[in-house]
Amino acid sequence: MAHLSLFSDAWQAESKRLFLATYCQKTTSAN
Structure with a gap:
């Protein structure tokens, strides 16, 4: 599940x- 955690962080x-x-x-653009 490490790659899933990395993907979530990214x-x-x-x-x-x-x-x-x-x-x-x-x-x-508002200014």
Whole structure:
């Protein structure tokens, strides 16, 4: 199950990065 844990970590990091990217886009376009 180690590979599943690694995949979960990678998915969390990717989703966090995507969330931050869209969040920054929204804030910059709002200004």
